[in-house]
Amino acid sequence: MEIAYTAHATATGGGRDKGHSKTDDGKVDVNLSTPKEMGGSGEGTNPEQLFATGYAACFLGALRFAASQDKEKLPDDTNVTADVGIGKRDDGEGFGLKVALTIAIPGYDAERAKNLVDRAHVICPYSHATKGNIEVSLTTKG
Known part of the structure; x- marks a missing residue:
């Protein structure tokens, strides 16, 4: 397969719970949290x-x-x-x-x-x- 584009993102911190994820170009930059339905705070994106x-x-x-x-x-x-x-x-x-x-x-x-x-x-x-x-x-x- 010939690759036309590659996205690059890095997750840090607690991953899906109290973590942070962002792309190398900064276009996506989100705080992560576990949904309330799964016992998390639900304050961030999952x-x-x-x-x-x-x-x-x-x-x-x-x-x-x-x-x-x-x-x-x-x-x-x-x-x-x-x-x-x-x-x-x-x-x-x-x-x-x-x-x-x-x-x-x-x-x-x-x-x-x-x-x-x-x-x-x-x-x-x-x-x-x-x-x-x-x-x-x-x-x-x-």
């Missing part, structure tokens, strides 16, 4: 929020790319919402993630939207990276 924002943005880009292959431009209000859950794995060996993507393509009928979403799921590098590792569900709204 890794699941960062993953959700990245996955949603990447999937939307893949969706727009898939549409462009058909010489289509998606409506400006097309959006992707990523819900990333974390919990103890069933095997008891640590924690796992589960992702639900909700894709809204206003004005598209269900079949047309599903076709684009299925293709975007193949194109998106986040979807490719999670394939077989994380349960990802897709819900399409027209």
Whole structure:
């Protein structure tokens, strides 16, 4: 694989609990905390929020790319919402993630939207990276 871009980020401190993470260019610079639901303070950003924002943005880009292959431009209000859950794995060996993507393509009928979403799921590098590792569900709204 030929690499077109590499992001660089460093986490310090307590990691997901009372930690800090930032990119080398300073564009992302966040204090980290464990969510209240997991016994933390919830005062900072958590890794699941960062993953959700990245996955949603990447999937939307893949969706727009898939549409462009058909010489289509998606409506400006097309959006992707990523819900990333974390919990103890069933095997008891640590924690796992589960992702639900909700894709809204206003004005598209269900079949047309599903076709684009299925293709975007193949194109998106986040979807490719999670394939077989994380349960990802897709819900399409027209």
